[in-house]
Amino acid sequence: MSEAPAVTDGPVLDKPDPVLRTEGLQKAFGGLLATDDVSLAVERGSITGLIGPNGAGKSTLFNLISGFYQPDDGQVWVNGVDVTGSDPHEIAHEGLVRTFQTPRKLEGMSVREAMLVGPQGQTGESIVPLFTAPDTVREEERDALEQVQTMLERFEIDHLAHTPATELSGGQLKLVELARGMMAEPDVLLLDEPVAGVNPTLANKLAGFIRELNEEGIAFLIIEHDMGFIMDLADPIIVLDQGSVLVEGTPEAVRRDDRVLDAYLGGGGA
Amino acid sequence: MTPSLSLPSLDDLTRAERGVSLLLAAVIVFLVAAVAIGWIRAQYLLFLLSLGGMYLILSMGLNVQWGYTGLINFSVAAFFGLGAYGTALLTANSSPIAGGFNPIVGLVMGLLLAAVVAILIGIPTLQLRADYLAIASLGLAEVIRMIVLNEQQWTNGSRGVTGIPTFFEGWPVLGSLSDPFTIALADFGLVVVFILVVYLFLRRIHRSPWGRVQRTIRADEDLAEALGKNTYWFKMQSFVIGSVIMALAGVFYVHLNLYLGPGDLNPIRTFYVWVAVILGGSGSNRGAMFGGFTVIAILEGTRFLNGLQVIPFDIAPFRLLVIGILIILIMHLRPEGVLPPQKELIWPSAMGGESDE
Numbered sequence: 364m365s366e367a368p369a370v371t372d373g374p375v376l377d378k379p380d381p382v383l384r385t386e387g388l389q390k391a392f393g394g395l396l397a398t399d400d401v402s403l404a405v406e407r408g409s410i411t412g413l414i415g416p417n418g419a420g421k422s423t424l425f426n427l428i429s430g431f432y433q434p435d436d437g438q439v440w441v442n443g444v445d446v447t448g449s450d451p452h453e454i455a456h457e458g459l460v461r462t463f464q465t466p467r468k469l470e471g472m473s474v475r476e477a478m479l480v481g482p483q484g485q486t487g488e489s490i491v492p493l494f495t496a497p498d499t500v501r502e503e504e505r506d507a508l509e510q511v512q513t514m515l516e517r518f519e520i521d522h523l524a525h526t527p528a529t530e531l532s533g534g535q536l537k538l539v540e541l542a543r544g545m546m547a548e549p550d551v552l553l554l555d556e557p558v559a560g561v562n563p564t565l566a567n568k569l570a571g572f573i574r575e576l577n578e579e580g581i582a583f584l585i586i587e588h589d590m591g592f593i594m595d596l597a598d599p600i601i602v603l604d605q606g607s608v609l610v611e612g613t614p615e616a617v618r619r620d621d622r623v624l625d626a627y628l629g630g631g632g633a
Numbered sequence: 634m635t636p637s638l639s640l641p642s643l644d645d646l647t648r649a650e651r652g653v654s655l656l657l658a659a660v661i662v663f664l665v666a667a668v669a670i671g672w673i674r675a676q677y678l679l680f681l682l683s684l685g686g687m688y689l690i691l692s693m694g695l696n697v698q699w700g701y702t703g704l705i706n707f708s709v710a711a712f713f714g715l716g717a718y719g720t721a722l723l724t725a726n727s728s729p730i731a732g733g734f735n736p737i738v739g740l741v742m743g744l745l746l747a748a749v750v751a752i753l754i755g756i757p758t759l760q761l762r763a764d765y766l767a768i769a770s771l772g773l774a775e776v777i778r779m780i781v782l783n784e785q786q787w788t789n790g791s792r793g794v795t796g797i798p799t800f801f802e803g804w805p806v807l808g809s810l811s812d813p814f815t816i817a818l819a820d821f822g823l824v825v826v827f828i829l830v831v832y833l834f835l836r837r838i839h840r841s842p843w844g845r846v847q848r849t850i851r852a853d854e855d856l857a858e859a860l861g862k863n864t865y866w867f868k869m870q871s872f873v874i875g876s877v878i879m880a881l882a883g884v885f886y887v888h889l890n891l892y893l894g895p896g897d898l899n900p901i902r903t904f905y906v907w908v909a910v911i912l913g914g915s916g917s918n919r920g921a922m923f924g925g926f927t928v929i930a931i932l933e934g935t936r937f938l939n940g941l942q943v944i945p946f947d948i949a950p951f952r953l954l955v956i957g958i959l960i961i962l963i964m965h966l967r968p969e970g971v972l973p974p975q976k977e978l979i980w981p982s983a984m985g986g987e988s989d990e
Contacts, residue, residue, distance in 0.1 A: 429859060455861030467853040471916065472845075476977045479842070480849050483861050487842030487980060490870065497982070500841065504983030547860055 369616030374403045374601060374608040381440075382407040382551045382582045383459065388427050388437035397423040399606030401437070405551060410573065410583045412597030412614070414590070416627050419603040421586045422464065425555055429461040430454045442550060456483065458550035464559070464586075466536035468529050474539055475524040478511040479504075481546025510546065518542045518572060534565040541572065551582040558592050570596050594618060602626065649972055653923055660930070673937065679817035683889050685929040686824030687882045691902075692909040692925035693831050693918055694878030699907075700916035700974070701844060702871040703851035704759075705767035708774035709879055709906045712747050714898035716880025718781060718788065719743030721893045726796035729789055736800045740884050747880030751873045759868045766872075774900055782895040793894030800888035820889050827885055828922075831878055835918050838874075845978040847871055848916070905932070908956055912963050914970025923972055931955055 376384075381404040388401040398420040405411045415421055426432040428439055430451040438447045441457040449457075469477045485507070486492045487500040515521040518538050523531065531539065537557055544552050557573075558566040566589070573583060573596060587593040593600070594614040602609045602617060604626040610617060617623055667673045691709060698704040720739030722728045754773055758766040781788045788794070799816055800823055801807035810816050838844060849857040850864050857864050887893050905928050913924025935952050938944055963970065 431855065431858075450863070450865075451855075451858040452861045452863045455859060460861070461859050463856070463859070467856040469849060469852040469856070471974065472848060472852065473977050476845060476979060477849075479979065480845055480857070480860055480862070485842040488846055488862075490838055490843055493837055493841050493843065500980055501982045504842065504980040508979070508983060543860070 370610050370612030370620050372610060375599070375611050376402060376404050378404045378406045380407045381405060382442060383428065383584065384440045385424075385428060386438045388424065388439070389435045390423055390427055390432055391435055396606055398427065401427075401603070401607055403601055403608055403611075405582055405584050407550070408577070408580055408582055409599070410577050410585065410597045412593040412600040413584060413586045413603060414588075414593060414600060414617075415603035415609070419626075420606045421603055422555065424603065425461060425553055425586065428454075429459065429553060455547065455549075459553065460544045460547045460549035460551075461553035462537075462540045462544055462555055462557070464555040466533065466540055468531075468536065470529055472528050473525050474520070474528055474531070475508070475511050475515070477528050477539065478514065478543050478546055479507055481543045482507050482510070483547055507546075514542045514545060519568075534561040537561055537569065538565075538572075541569070545576065545581075549581065551584060552576075554583060554585045554587075556586055556588065558587065558589050566592055590618075653972060657926075676814045676817045679814075679821045680889070681929075681933050683817070683821050683824045683885075684933065685926055686821070686828055687886050687889070688906070688909060688925035688929045689828055689922045690824075690831055690882040690885070690925075691879055691906045692913065692921035693828075693835060694875045694882065695906050695910050696875075696913075696916065696918060696921035697835065697871055697878065698875035699910060700914075700921065701839065701847040701851065702868055703763065704868060704872055704875075705763055706770045706872070706875065707767060707900075707903055708754075708770040708777070709903040710898050710900055711770075711774040711777040712751065712876040712879035713883040713886070713902065714777055714781065715747040715750055716743040716883030717887045717893050717897060718794075718883075719746040719880070720884045721794040721797055721887045722788065724798055724802070724888075725794045727789065727794055728796075729785075730787055732796070735803050736798060736888055739887075740800075740881075743884045744877050744880050747876045747883075748873050751876035752869070755869045755872045759872065760865055774898075774903060778895055778898040778900075781898060788895075791895060793892060793896075795892055797887055797891045797893065799891070800885070824885055824889075827881060831881070832918055832922070839918065840976060840978055841980055843867075848978055851916075905956075908960060912959065912970060914973035916974035917970070917972050920970050920972035920974070924970070927959075928956065931959070 383405040384403070386402045388398055389396070390398045401420070401424055413421055413424070423432065427434050430446065430449050430453070433448060438445060440446065441454060441459045444457050446454045446457055486496065486503055492500060512521065512524070515524055518541070520535060520538055520542070523535065528539070541554070541557065558569060561569065570592060577583060585593060585597060598613055599611055600614050600617045601611045602623050609622055609626060610620055612620070664673075664678060668675050668678055691713060694712070695706065695709055698706045720736060720743040722730045723732065723734040723739040723742055724736050725732045754769055758769045782790055784790070799820070801810065801819060807819050810819060846857060846862050846867050849860075849862070850867060854864050857867075886897070906925070909924030909928045910921050911924070912927060913922065914920030932952055935949050935955070938948060
């Protein structure tokens with residue numbers, strides 16, 4: 364175990380305490396096989412990078428894991444619970460929250476309002492307690508507002524609390540998405556290209572925040588095309604190619620691996 | 634887009650609100666004067682105002698579905714009709730099913746009927762993308778109208794239902810009213826009560842975590858799911874609540890008009906209510922009420938002008954034209970509606986000192 368090679372052929376599955384695990388995930392759209400046979404494991408408390416050339420099946424895999432697509436075959440476990448075929452909101456309750464590649468703008472909502480959607484299981488989300496237990500709703504809401512304030516301060520965007528979500532820049536939206544995901548208190552957060560279209564300064568900041576959150580025990584699985592960013596941040600790196608895991612290993616080793624190079628240079632079917 | 638699409642500034646709001654208040658005040662002064670001069674009988678005015686109140690309720694119902702959640706429901710007239718026929722067939726003495734029940738029973742059954750149909754339509758369509766509810770509701774509206782028209786053994790078909798009691802039938806004092814003016818006054822009072830109950834109920838559920846989830850779904854359903862919200866369940870609640878409110882308008886209408894026919898379920902009513910909500914400002918209860926008021930003012934006002942014969946031709950056929958022009962103007966000048974939603978959906982008492990900013 365301790366002598367594990369820097370790069371393994373295919374995924375490393377025998378991790379001590381995986382927060383997320385998939386086995387043989389397959390999804391076809393018509394005749395096109397988007398993911399063929401994806402098995403992988405994300406260790407609790409790790410920052411795991413997911414890279415691969417365009418069309419490798421990364422986004423499809425995210426959708427399969429988070430419940431937005433139903434797999435044709437294979438299984439997904441979150442915290443050891445089989446969530447295959449569950450709805451996205453059920454998977455979120457098991458502790459897995461995701462963000463989207465294109466940040467979602469919440470029309471008509473202020474930043475802090477959008478943040479308040481994050482917390483799970485709010486009493487005030489049911490109608491009856493709004494009338495029978497308004498005090499409980501008020502207490503929870505007050506706590507949530509405080510938590511939002513703390514989170515916004517932490518991400519250094521507290522000056523945006525009252526700004527309409529539609530007026531944020533792309534980079535600010537990414538920060539809000541990450542902060543909102545945190546409000547849901549997940550065990551593992553799936554980030555889909557967190558720094559796409561974000562300026563380098565903000566990207567650095569974002570990397571810092573992710574590291575900080577990770578030190579508090581939250582696992583990350585991150586799709587990213589910015590190699591500098593992901594190689595610097597994540598360990599291990601999982602490389603996806605043609606719908607299945609090609610290799611997994613440390614950033615340094617993956618960077619030097621010939622198979623990875625081939626995949627990126629369009630070696631593909633050759 | 635216009636800058637006012639953002640969370641509106643205080644100045645902007647007070648201006649819109651001031652304008653609306655002035656307009657309403659002017660209308661009230663005009664109506665009172667019209668009654669004093671004798672242009673319009675007080676009893677008829679009360680009837681018109683009650684009719685307007687009914688449109689206010691319909692608009693609030695659609696506002697829950699479209700304004701809060703973004704559900705596209707084209708069967709407003711059908712849910713209105715379910716409430717209306719539900720109570721009419723239970724209370725009228727010409728009912729081919731079981732007349733003679735107390736209107737309170739009619740009210741409960743009418744609302745229940747609408748809730749059941751809403752659930753039955755919601756189960757298959759709310760799990761799918763937004764367009765499917767739109768298509769299904771379009772079909773539902775026609776199906777219900779056709780059933781009412783053709784299943785004469787249950788509904789009296791095109792003859793309609795007559796012999797409907799007032800809502801107060803069997804009540805201690807109000808039930809024995811016979812003076813038409815007093816009855817009109819009582820009906821008006823009833824619709825005011827209905828409006829208040831609906832408005833207060835909606836205001837509470839809207840500015841809450843519940844309303845916030847609905848607003849998130851309207852903006853981006855996938856995001857709401859990813860954040861652990863059971864969007865199907867939330868959409869179902871919104872759809873049923875909105876439909877029941879529409880049915881309440883139907884129940885009120887029947888006991889006001891004392892006659893109900895299949896023509897009352899014509900799709901044009903759905904169209905009017907949509908205009909009212911969009912014009913008033915989708916997502917805002919007050920906007921929906923203002924829109925409902927405006928639409929009924931145009932519909933009935935043109936009829937009223939005809940009666941006065943101040944214009945030398947029949948202007949009633951131009952009503953739709955007026956409404957059409959109004960929609961175009963609104964879309965150009967104020968795409969978010971006259972009184973758009975302005976509040977953050979945060980439980981008011983939790984915001985402490987800053988709630989009144």
